[in-house]
Amino acid sequence: MKFQASILRILKSPSLAVFRPISRPTLQLRACPSCGQSWLPRRRYAHTPADDPSYESIVDNPPLLVKQNQKHGPGLILLVAIPAIAFGLGTWQIFRLKWKTELIARFEDRILRPPLPLPPRVDPDAIKDFDYRRVDATGVFRHDQEMLIGPRVHDGKDGFLVVTPLQREDGCTILVNRGWIPKKLKRQADRKAGLPMGPVTVEGLLREPWKKNMFTPNNKPELGEFYFPDVEQMAKFIGSDPIWVEETMQPDLIKAYDREAAGIPIGRPAAVNLRNNHTQYIFTW
Template identity: 65%
Template sequence: MDKSRILWRVSAQVLPQGSLQTQRQAPWICRQCLHSSRSPSTLLRQQRRWQSNPADIDPNFKSIVDNPPTLIRAGGKHNKAGLAFLACMPITAFILGCWQIQRLGWKSELIARFEDRLVRDPLPLPPQIDPTAIKDFDYRRVYAQGKFRHDQEMLIGPRLHDGDDGYLVITPLERSQNFEGNSGNTTVLVCRGWIAKDKADQRSRPEGLTKGEVVVEGLLREPWKKNMFTPANKPEDGAWYFPDVYEMAEHTNSQAVWVEETMQPDLLQSYDRTVKGVPIGRPPEVNLRNNHTQYIFTWFSLSLATSIMLWMVIRKPATGGRGRVRHSTRW
């Protein structure tokens, strides 16, 4: 494009008084060049050089407005794959919400069954227990008499209790002397409760090591299932991270029976036990979490929100020829 078209007329006050002839020959100059440090005579010589040498200008130069326009469509039809994906979201969320309703009914029935077992009188623990039958007696109150084997004590940890770090004390209960003529294994595992971390050494809690015959009352519990994120226990090092009932029973030559000793919640008694190193037993109650109502609300809310989004997308028609615009492909 000719550069003389973008030049502006310069006032006569800008040029020197004695250069009248120069003013007549070059009456045009770029306004931006007025702020340049170069003198007006230099700018005029450069302008004359451009006019005398048109080859300095690129003959192939084209501006944006010189490029040919291309017609494009601004809004086409809805993408079928995107609509299918968006339609799957409310359907999936609705199905998950219905599934959580079923889970809520199952969990409520399970808690009611466990609470019914808690109000019954405790049963005496027989000499041998079939591990496969414990599932039908989960959360059943039982009692057993025997002697604690403190030499085989196991600490599972770390475990928190009211924000304090500590361990769960697992001690085998030997009951062979209470069943005369029974040659089978009568030892069971008893979870006595929680102790503070500084009471891990048995020498620091002599009052917590019960001597002689004891009667333990607690809850018969089904063995837990270990997940993939739980670290493996190290019995040879005395490191226990998860209550693996079968592994603990094999380590102590006991039955794979787990009894959790219970006590009534009492703040003063719990504080006294913590100081003395006596394990704090669990309260006789069902501690299963039941958050399925929140899950139901979450999934159905997500289904409603995604349904509204899908409706807003579908109700907006795809634009036709009115959506054509001029688009330059060369810049």
Template identity: 55%
Template sequence: MPVISLGLGLWQIQRLKWKTDLIAEYESRLVLPPLPMPPLVNPDVVKDFQYRRVTATGKFRHDLEMLIGPRSLEGEDGYQVVTPLERENGSTLLVNRGWIAKKVAEKTKRIEGLPLDEVTVEGILRIPAGRHTFSPDNEVDKGLFFYVDLDQMAAKSGAQPVMIEQFFEYADSDVLASWQELVRLGIPIGRDMKVNIRNNHGQYIVTWFGVSLVTAIMLVVLRRRPASEGMLKQRHMRRYM
């Protein structure tokens, strides 16, 4: 156990460096000027543009809206809203507009959050996390998704299997009041302009090295402990058998 946990600790050091370098690379992309999305996007190259700021102009197809959930925010249940953005060139992209509360999931309850005019969306490109082990099947016909499946969403909406995660900026200096008003109106609360990647490898390093140290001490103690009377009798019997 001391050797195995020591090896895991050393491996986590390598993982920490990899994750730190990755986050630094993504953060450097966020400060670059946004790129206009081309008419057609090759989904295979999105991985090379993760966390790159992009813009796209068009009209939202609210009739083809899809919900991802349940998702909670500040302790309140809700959904992520994905709406196809139809552009003048005829192409359509998927836009994750952000979070809405469950109580305004019906579109009739959030008219203010359904813009009909042409809009320019700014956000980032990112490959969404896939299906978890216990995720149920998506109810594609109902437009309800428990996990993001770009191929299913693209097939349902006629969009390219590429998603922009839209940024959101509070217009009010009072963030709490602004947030409550957005929730009431059903205006989606988009993502922050930052890299949201967990980096727990430092904790894992401390844990595995700690396990290695503790088990090494236990091993030394056990090796130095005097043999019990029963063990001495067994050794004596083996010697004369």
């Protein structure tokens, strides 16, 4: 008995009020004071959703689809097409990378070979198989038919590329890109040291004709204005063969400064200058 009394006191303690069971309120009939009719008061709170008279389950009121039997819009088609196009471009750049790597390796192999004497007659259609091949040719420069291509920038300075026809002993004439000169020495009278007379031997790279892009203006040969090395046009203008040779020189900073001051064209180094950014393009796509 004492044990039971102790348990009752503990249960009645205020600190254990949270453990007391919640008693549900009992509903009692109420009588209308005027007519005496009994009625049951509305319960204000429901212990479960089913106890609420206004509750509707998903079975009683199933959801309706907003769109039915409608075609996909252009936005969804575009979202699906973007990754497909990017994947295709990335795959294409993989093939481009392989092609450019093999092309550079082939050109570098040609440059490492000793210079080849340029034949008296060169078939323009065969130049593609000898692109970047080192050659040498002997003849006389025709300075009276000199053409300047520009503007061209070299080490941050404006200037021009000097293209001079080389008349060979057999009568064949080729175009020689001798190199870059500063803009202030555009006139031949200001660079007499860069106008060799008599027979000369030129060593350079036999190059395939250049391709013009859409942003370069058209040449005006009748005005002496050349913006792009159009080999076919320039050869036809002066009556030479459409053979383009780029004169080369050993990279030497001191020698380049001396040539610039004297008006002697600065030739290009014997190296392949093709850009190969296809690896970057692959990761970009």
